[in-house]
Amino acid sequence: MNEYELRGKLISHVENIIDEGFEDYIRKYGDNIRNLVIYPLLDLEMSYEESNPANINNYLKRYTISLLLHNAYDYIKDKKLNIEVNKGDYNNYRNKKYPILRSIMQDFRVLQEIKDGNSFAKSELKKESKNSYRLITSLVTNKYKEEVFYYHGFNAQEEFNKEQKMIIDGLEKYTLKYLPKKRKDLKKLDRLIIDIDEEMLEHCNSLVYKDIKKLGEKTKSKVINKIEDTKKVIGFLYYLSFIKRIRNMLYSSVEMKKTITPEDYLMSYDKQWLINKIGKITMLSNHIITNHIEFLTFRGKGSIIEFPLINVKNKIVTIPSLLQLNDFHFNLANGHYRKKIDFIKRDNTVSKTVIDNMINKVKFYNNIVISKEKYYEFMYDKAKIKSDIDIALYDVLHNKLLIIECKWKDNHYINEIDKNHVKIQSTVNKIFKKQISKHKKFLRERKNIYYIFDNNKRVREIKESPDILYIGVDKRNQLHLENMHMITIYMIQFFFDKYGDKDRGILNLKDLFKEIRSLKTKVEYITTEIDKKIKLGELTIISDDLDLEYKF
Numbered sequence: 001m002n003e004y005e006l007r008g009k010l011i012s013h014v015e016n017i018i019d020e021g022f023e024d025y026i027r028k029y030g031d032n033i034r035n036l037v038i039y040p041l042l043d044l045e046m047s048y049e050e051s052n053p054a055n056i057n058n059y060l061k062r063y064t065i066s067l068l069l070h071n072a073y074d075y076i077k078d079k080k081l082n083i084e085v086n087k088g089d090y091n092n093y094r095n096k097k098y099p100i101l102r103s104i105m106q107d108f109r110v111l112q113e114i115k116d117g118n119s120f121a122k123s124e125l126k127k128e129s130k131n132s133y134r135l136i137t138s139l140v141t142n143k144y145k146e147e148v149f150y151y152h153g154f155n156a157q158e159e160f161n162k163e164q165k166m167i168i169d170g171l172e173k174y175t176l177k178y179l180p181k182k183r184k185d186l187k188k189l190d191r192l193i194i195d196i197d198e199e200m201l202e203h204c205n206s207l208v209y210k211d212i213k214k215l216g217e218k219t220k221s222k223v224i225n226k227i228e229d230t231k232k233v234i235g236f237l238y239y240l241s242f243i244k245r246i247r248n249m250l251y252s253s254v255e256m257k258k259t260i261t262p263e264d265y266l267m268s269y270d271k272q273w274l275i276n277k278i279g280k281i282t283m284l285s286n287h288i289i290t291n292h293i294e295f296l297t298f299r300g301k302g303s304i305i306e307f308p309l310i311n312v313k314n315k316i317v318t319i320p321s322l323l324q325l326n327d328f329h330f331n332l333a334n335g336h337y338r339k340k341i342d343f344i345k346r347d348n349t350v351s352k353t354v355i356d357n358m359i360n361k362v363k364f365y366n367n368i369v370i371s372k373e374k375y376y377e378f379m380y381d382k383a384k385i386k387s388d389i390d391i392a393l394y395d396v397l398h399n400k401l402l403i404i405e406c407k408w409k410d411n412h413y414i415n416e417i418d419k420n421h422v423k424i425q426s427t428v429n430k431i432f433k434k435q436i437s438k439h440k441k442f443l444r445e446r447k448n449i450y451y452i453f454d455n456n457k458r459v460r461e462i463k464e465s466p467d468i469l470y471i472g473v474d475k476r477n478q479l480h481l482e483n484m485h486m487i488t489i490y491m492i493q494f495f496f497d498k499y500g501d502k503d504r505g506i507l508n509l510k511d512l513f514k515e516i517r518s519l520k521t522k523v524e525y526i527t528t529e530i531d532k533k534i535k536l537g538e539l540t541i542i543s544d545d546l547d548l549e550y551k552f
Helices: 003-031 033-050 055-074 088-115 146-149 156-177 182-191 196-215 227-251 272-283 286-295 321-326 328-338 344-361 421-442 446-452 489-498 511-520
Strands: 124-129 133-137 138-141 267-270 308-310 315-318 368-380 385-393 400-408 469-476 479-481 484-488 522-525 531-536 537-541
Touching: 003 033, 003 088, 003 124, 003 531, 003 537, 033 055, 033 088, 033 308, 033 315, 033 321, 055 088, 055 308, 133 156, 146 489, 156 196, 156 227, 156 344, 182 227, 182 511, 196 328, 227 267, 227 272, 227 286, 227 321, 227 511, 267 272, 272 286, 272 315, 315 321, 344 368, 344 385, 344 400, 344 489, 368 421, 368 446, 385 421, 385 446, 385 511, 400 421, 400 511, 421 469, 421 479, 421 484, 446 537, 469 489, 469 511
Parallel strands: 133 537, 400 469, 469 484
Antiparallel strands: 124 133, 138 522, 267 315, 308 315, 368 385, 385 400, 479 484, 531 537
């Protein structure tokens, strides 16, 4: 049996056991809708309350719920929603059932690695004896973690700090505004869903808009007609979650000593009521609102961070954190990808935003000559070649030329945690073989360098050929293989700041080139002393990653 056949047999075996695990859970506990929807969501919200939301355990918990809902989707959609929480049953879910579901989720993650038999990070099946093989999965690391630049604002610390201050100040402001002097004052909080606080709603709209505007002001699809409309719909959902958060904080304050029930951490609304309410507040048409609500509703695919609304027999249920901790500009784009909805003229909208964001970072440096979206054509081997250069930056002080090819279409994630290394490598190969290869041929002649910079005087005055670095820029992923480098939009912005001296008006591309060229994606294969034996007929697969034993 060759490796391809062996890998296929192992994939089929693991898939069947995982499917059986979810089926067993649904068969035993599915009659109670709370075990499929309410307790998992409540457990996630409580975990956010108890620990840092960015804790890896919270990501894993969120992904576990997404997988459970994926497997139970056809079962739950017509069930009657009951959000009443039985504390004993809830604690049993949290302490006994969830750990087993998490084990299934971890095996599902390993399954995705088994399926990767081709990428730079492919899993290995090493023969140890005649009928025995060891499964070894890879660990991929880079000097910089992509998420650090975005989630912690390393690419734009000042802007990140402003956004964080806006969130904290808003929470403090409205908590103080509704701080009750007497217990009866708490009723004002409960009526905020009816007696809308316009100022608070505008604050929520502003928080949402600061995020989704990164998609581009002119972004359009059959869901998004105007970014302004999307802001209003999501802004009102955010407002509902904001009320919940403030209400729970004040209800549980020492002064009020009002008991918070588990149900208080959930959000549940009649679907039609929600649509009508948003329409009344925003004056948007029923069609526009329904399109957005339908889009944001989980339909069995993707994750609950991309689709945070769960529809149970025309009742919408969610939790505040899925709205307040949501990076909507990422998840709206990924959601379109998951639901196979195309953006209209995406290249002219999102690409312009990406390019403009980079240009705005460097336009103040005196030694940088800028060219963007420059079309060219030339003859090569008796064939006409056409292309365009997204961004070209010429450092006339150090004679360095940076050529940037932007890619923002592909979703490179298997889920919200794990990267699809096959797709990432494919994107890098496309960038360098289909686009950058053309740029390299075109820029061999110095006259063509003059052309892309519109015969700029300072560029023409340089007699020596420049040192040229070609890179790809992706929205969220990086890869450094041999002489091919792809980094994220946030990383390149960070490097512009790191090697830019704003006081002197100089961006040092010499040192920036040195840094990027030094980056290497590292792939390691590590085994432990834990040996789990998996029987495939006469064959044995040894793994320290898989569990495959689930006892509910």
